[in-house]
Amino acid sequence: MSTPADLRAALAHRLTADGTLTEPAWADAVRAVPRELFVGPYFVPVAGSFPTSYRTVRDSDPDWLDGIYSDTTLVTQLDGRTSPDDVPDGTITGIPTSSSTLPSVVLRMWQQLGAQAGQRVLEIGTGTGYSTALGAHRLGDTGLTSIEYDPAIAAAATTALKTAGYAPRLITGDGLRGNRDGGPYDRLIATCSVRYIPLAWLHQVTPGGRILATLSGWSYANALALLDVTGPGEATGRFMSDPASFMIARSHDRPPMPTLDLLRGQERPTRIDPAALDDWTGGWVAQLAAPSAIRTGAGAQQILWDIATGSQARTASDSDGGWTVTQRGPVRLWDKVEQSIQLWQDADEPHQGEFGITVFGGTQRVWLGSEAGPSWNLPI
Structure with a gap:
């Protein structure tokens, strides 16, 4: 029977062989x-x-x-x-x-963050504490602060970290507020997703520092962004080509869903195949267009529903081999999604790595290709 040490060594070997681990110091952390x-x-x-x-x-x-x-x-x-x-x-x-979270994602993110020993690092979402322990092993306890929202989860992580011999600074509270007392920080890494980059993070990471966070929404499409902070409350960055998916921060999560009643509306042919929303990037582009909509369904049968306004859109196959959409409510959800998907398709359906983000002047704007390209404002 394999011992835990054997299994740790085997995991480090697998993640090195598949290209996840590119820095020996992080492989050492996995083994430890x-x-x-x-x-x-x-x-x-x-x-x-x-x-x-x-x-x-x-x-x-x-x-x-x-x-x-x-x-x-x-x-x-x-x-x-x-x-x-x-x-x-x-x-x-x-x-x-x-x-x-699966170790390959956590370790890839730690490497993408580019944190070095001696820097101040803020982790949002301690969770079980495993990611925190990896960071503490690689970077040292002194500069690492980790925040967990749930008191019971934070208590268990504190015990586990102490048992494992690590002593980073641990805080129980709302990670979206960051921790001003421990800053300014050189790096911030989030292991929960957010609808937009919280203003506190942008002010607590020093200019020249970096933020690595997953942007999500009420359709639960995810994209990982690495931002360089350019000034107080300002940043610019790119989205990573590697997919990452995290549970959304509780205060950014969608409200409780009432029972959905599909009501009559205005029907027309749709200009895109609804199955485009099943693509990882396609679903995310659709979410950028309708950030407050919940999406369910798959293939030809997609349902978009905006709880705040009651607006709905649902697609279906028609007898001619195409598709129709039925919409109702003050927000024409499918019109917005259709336009965004067509922009993406006209650019040959690039992956998320071709998108970027700019935070400036109170807005957070996701763009395709360059800052002059098609863009969408995040719901702040």
Whole structure:
């Protein structure tokens, strides 16, 4: 039977071989940090279930440790309150609200951030503490501050970090406010997603510093941005080509969803294939166009729904091999999405790496190709 040290070494080897780990110091961190101290029991989805249900994997289960050292996101909380210990047997449905993100994503982000020992680094979203421990091992405890919103999760992470021998500065609170007392920071890394870059971050990272954060929205499309802070409250950057997906910060998350009633509206042919929204970048472009809309469905049958205004759009196949869209409400959601998708398609459907972001003058603008190209304002 493999020991935890064997499994850590094997994980470091796999991530080096596939090109994730490009810096030996981060490979050393993988070999050193015991992930099992930070995760404990975790949820795994039940294959084929809808809505998705989860079962608990405990340290008494034979596949528990192998799961810990797989390159997999391990869900550790549902619905903001349910832990794996609350479901010792059977299954439960729920929405994941905390997890230990798959190691390859965490380590790729740490490397993209470009933090060095001696710099002040702020991590938003301690979570289980595994990412924090990797950062503390590589950068040292002194300059690292990590903030966790959920008190129970923060307490568990504090215990795990202490047990593992790390002592970064830990704060329980709203990470979107940052931590002014510990700044200014040279680097900021977020392991939750946000609808826009919080103003506090832009003022607490020193000019010349960097922010690495995932931008998301109410359709839960994600894109990872690396920004250079150019002045107080100002920054510019590019989106990364590697996909990254994180749970959205709770204060940025969409409101509770009432029951959706599909109502009559105005029908017309649609000028794009609705399945374009199923593409990783295509779905994100659609979200940029309608940031307050929730998207469900797939393929020819897409549904967009703006809770605030009640506006709806739904697509369907027609008898001629094309598609129709039915819209109602004050916001013509599909008109906005259709226009943005056509701009993206006219540019040969570039990946997110061809997009950039500029924060200036109270606006946050995502653009395609260059600052003079097509652009969308984020909902601040």
